[in-house]
Structures are given as C-alpha cells and as structure tokens.
Amino acid sequence: MKFWPKIFFSIYFFPCFLNISVLLITDADARCSSFYLKAVGQDGFGGESLARIGLIATAVNEGFAYCHSPFYHLHHVGGHEEALENFLNLSGAAHVLFGRDQNCSSIRSKILLGEGLLPRKKFICREGKSIVGICSKTHICASIFSKKPSSVLKIIPSLRAAFNDGVSYGTENGSDQNVTNIVVHLRRGDAPSHRVLSNKKLLSLIRVLRQRYKNMQIKFHVYSQGNEHEFYDIISEKSVSLHLSAPTVPCRYGSRGMAKNENCLNHTVSEHIVDDLMQTFSSLITADVLVLANSAFSYLAGIYNSGTVYYIYNKKGSFVGNRKPLPSWIALNLR
Secondary structure, rough: OOOOOOOEEEEOOOOOOOEEEEEOOOOOOOOEEEEEEEOOOOHHHHHHHHHHHHHHHHHHHHHEEEEEOOOOOOOOOOOOHHHHHHHOOOHHHHHHOOOOOOOOOOOOOOEEOOHHHOOOOOEEEEEOOOEEEEOOOHHOOHHHHHHOOOHHHHHHHHHHHHHHHHHOOOOOOOOOOOOEEEEEEEEOOOOOHHHHHOOHHHHHHHHHHHHOOOOEEEEEEEEEOOOOOHHHHOOOOOEEEEEEEEOOOOEEEEEOOOOOOOOHHHOOOOHHHHHHHHHHHHHHOOOOEEEEOOOOOHHHHHHHOOOOOEEOOOOOOOHHHHHHOOOOOOOOOOO
C-alpha cells in the first residue's frame, strides 16, 4: 500500500457522525526523512507481542523505521515485563532488521495512528524531520494479521533467530527423537465460551490426528489451565500427557479487546506463574506438530513454531481479532 499520497482523506463512519482527517505532505514525491512505528498499547503477552511484530512487519514491507517499546503493564502477568521482554527478545529482531537500535525518545514529533495505521490528524512532513507514529490499540497495531498475514513471513527467520539468542527455557515435551510430539494448546481460564474447545471436540481432534499419523510413534501433550477433574476423560487416553499451568489474573474484555476490570491493569503475579508461561510457550514452539487455540498467545506460538501447525476451523472466525491463519497452517474441521 502507498502510505503517503499528496493528499489523503481517511473516512471513519461512526453511528452518529462522520469524521474526516486529512494528511498533507509538502511535495508529491516527498516522504518524511524517518517515519517510525511504535506500539504502546496494553494487553496480554500474546497480544502485545503480536502488536509489535505487526508493526515490525509493516515497517519492513513499507520501508519505514521501527521504534521498539518494551512491554509495559502486561495483562495477566504484571510485574514481570522485563523477564518476558528478554525472553522473546523482539528488540534483538528489530536490531537485525533495521540495522541499529531504534530510539525514539529524542524525537518530539509524534502522531497517533488510527484504523489502518493512518494518522488521526493532519501533519506536514518536512525534509529532515523525523516523526513517530504511535499505535496504542493492539488490534490496530496487529491489523496485518487480519488483512494479509503472509506479509509477516519475511521477518519470521529474524524473529526466531532473536528468540534463540534470548533467554532459553526448557520444554516438557520429552527428548526422544523417535517420538513425534503433538502439542495441543487449549484456552481455558477466563476465556469466553466461544473460544473454549470442549473435551468432546478435543477427543475428536486426538482421534483425527492419531489416524493422520498412524504410521508414526506419537505422543500427545495437552497444555492448558484449570484443574485435572476438568479433563477427566482426557487423562485416561493412551499416550496423552496433561500439562496444567498456574492460573493467571483473569480479565474481562470488551469488543475491542480492552480490559474492563482494574485488577487486570494493576497487579503483580508470582514468579512461578511467569515461569509456567515461558515453559509452556517454549513447549509449544518446539513441538513437532502444534495445534493452536483461539488465542493471541497460541497464534504467537504458531509464528515461532517451525514444525507442522494446525488450527481449528470455525466459519465465524478461527482466531480472535479476525486474525487469519498463516499460509502454511492447516485447518482441522471438527464435527
């Protein structure tokens, strides 16, 4: 897409009014010397990571710069933002992709970005002037995943390499090279009912994959939250291991994904909860076969997993936020 036409009218329709914003630049062929994209929203680890990855991919594809902002007030796992920042190491990926650390703190000119990552008010782009485009809504920052997720493919090698250079964490999948580990991630806890995969469908999924990999020695690993009694009919299944993480701080969300309760915005969790999260993430991305849940955390793991990735097909939308699957991901249609 061309981000800088000479005059650009962006029109937003709301129930009660029409808002028209105008973007002006000084010359038909001019561009700002440096236009930086920066995410400053508040969401969970998965959502905020996708927001930054979405902006990195947009910057690479459109020829912009990128200004990395460390995690701040993460939902569910507050108080351990620095540990998770070092764990995922997105700043390392940005350093590789953009050639140097992008520090926007000294740039005074900033503009808030709205839907489509378009400026929400007019500004003049002058030669030699750097501007930081601030994206404060997770669903806007990560909109590339709902429009053209294939655009992220070119940066995935850098993301994975930076992660491998970061803080390493063990997995619970086992190390037997003769066994194909099939990892299934389930969203439970505070997830809305439409994003929860029932035990009945989970058993159906296991049977489908058993048939698909019938000529291989396989082991299932189910990662979720909750109590064992919620998975009573899963535990009895042959070659199925259940891995339950400690519960995180629950959040209630509005239609746009914004937290509705104060506990989600201001809290500190214990260290073992964050350790569980990092170990679960490491287990998901190192799986030979990964089945994604309908969650940002799971979607993020799918990006980093280099094996075979499945997702549960839903005609109303397989992923929250209208995200679309990456081209290599395989749909599973459960009945």
